[in-house]
Amino acid sequence: MTAVSETDKYAPKGNRRGRQSGTGVFSFLAWVVALACILPMVAVALAALTGGTETIRHLVDTVLTGYALTTFALVALVSVGTLGIGVGAAWLVTMTRFPGVRLFEIALVLPLAFPAYVLAYAYTFVLDHPGIVQSSLRQVTGWGPRDYWFPEIRSLGGAAVMLVLVLYPYVYLLARAAFLQQSGGAFLAARALGKNAFQAFWLVSLPMARPAIASGVLLAVMETIADFGTVSYFGVQTFATGIYTSWFSMGDRAGAAQLALCLLSFALALAVVERSTRGKARYHQAGKQHAAMPPAELKGWQSGGAWVLCALPVCLGFLLPVIILFNMGLQSEQNLLSRRYIGFLQNSLTLATLAALLTVLAAVCLGFYQRLRPGRTSSTAAYMSRLGYAVPGGVIAVGLMVPFAAFDNALDAWMRANFEIRTGLLISGSIWLLVAAYMVRFLAAALGAYESGQSTVHANMDAAARSLGQGPLGMLRRVHLPMLTPSLLTALLIVFVDVMKELPATLIMRPFNYDTLAVQAYRLASDERLEGAAVPSLVIVALGLLPVILICRQVGRR
Structure with a gap:
């Protein structure tokens, strides 16, 4: 017998087939994200054991x-x-x-x-x-x-x-x-x-x-x-x-x-x-009233x-x-306005922007799937996706580079043998694999921010949208996303700045001659040019202040 969620009871029966189809899309996307998050761990284990x-x-x-x-x-x-x-x-x-x-x-x-x-x-x-x-x-x-x-x-x-x-x-x-x-x-x-x-x-x-x-x-x-x-x-x-x-x-x-x-x-x-x-x-307080603890002068x-x-x-x-x-x-003697530094800044901004958008989109798919189908299946997908926050960037980099480099080499060998065409490193030599590594690493932060905002959307609002004929996608677009805009912006900003600061995965996976501010700071410091390393470091710190300001505003509110 198929389980029916609480909000589904208020939907017209004629819309249930379309609704189930929409739910299936989110289920598929959520599990794609979850499997992508555990791929580096599985690949590392297989590569190590073999x-x-x-x-x-x-x-x-x-x-x-x-x-x-x-x-x-x-x-x-x-x-x-x-x-x-x-x-x-x-x-x-x-x-x-x-x-x-x-x-x-x-x-x-x-x-x-x-x-x-x-x-x-x-x-x-x-x-x-x-x-x-x-x-x-x-x-x-x-x-x-x-x-x-x-x-x-x-x-x-x-x-x-x-x-x-x-x-x-x-x-x-x-x-x-x-x-x-x-x-x-x-x-x-x-x-x-x-x-x-x-x-x-x-x-x-x-x-x-x-x-x-x-x-x-x-x-x-x-x-x-x-x-x-x-x-x-x-x-x-x-x-x-x-x-x-x-x-x-x-x-x-x-x-x-x-x-x-x-x-x-x-x-x-x-x-x-x-x-x-x-x-x-x-922990539960004894008594009927919550007595504030008086601060000592x-x-x-x-x-x-x-x-x-x-x-x-x-x-x-x-x-x-x-x-x-x-x-x-x-x-x-570093000049932030030079063409070289503008290139570092553009690379950093490109990677951070793409990673933030992809990560928040993945968080929306996972969080909304949990909302549509609460239960063990959706919770398992979310838990698998959160594991990346505990995995160091270097481990994720190795876990992605090993299988995709093998795939690129096999494809290149096959294309050369059959068509005399060199494909090179289509995946492992692109920024997209690096962006995927960022998504695995920082998805837990984006998912936490999204779920925090989603908890404020009452289930009755979902039921009202269903009763008005809205499917999952319509409910997400017309109800959830407008209400969750602050949470989504917070998630975008947190992932954006985390990517700007990330170093080990970037060092291992970046394409040739594609350096970021973090890589430039690391390179200059490794060459004992600490004065030069201060310039990109200051830019990273200035960008890092943005999510800290958001946190400070929350700390200021009791």
């Missing part, structure tokens, strides 16, 4: 243990750092009052505009041996290069600090939302039982916010294992750098696939943990300490890097 045991044995004997230990160490450092800064800042701006607290509520989100690798370029310029800090130290003290100790910025610890400074807002945003939703009853009861403010926070508020905090930390961890620019520039050997080295420097496709499979397994395990944690994030040294603790991550993660990059850009 790569032979000699390659994996060589990796185990040489670099695999080092990659694993370094990746885990980096993940541990970033987890602790983002947890401490994110939760501490969220509690201070939510549950206390001190001068500037309203400003810090928004300013603490600003470091999200920075890619970690751009922050690495800025701090290397001032903290490295020839930088202004150590040069001034030697000039003032008269010390030689071996007469003093200074923390090494190009190290595992340095990479962790860069990642913490740009990723703690994930924890801050989710923790602050959880604290705002908590009732003050349990907290006040703990205070009435003799607990001080810190004990009440530790024993009551923090456990209630634990699922949201865990989700924020896991998001930061997934971004950490996906990072390539920072660890590559600092010479930290993780799985991400190993994939790129195996693919380009050694020409070992099987080794790259097997390293990618290791990283993919770790990423998917984190995705499962994150989803299960988020699924359990349900800080005075004296407590107020000053809270101000410093909130100002430090904002200054280190946003204000100081902007000043450094601006000064670096002024000293460089």
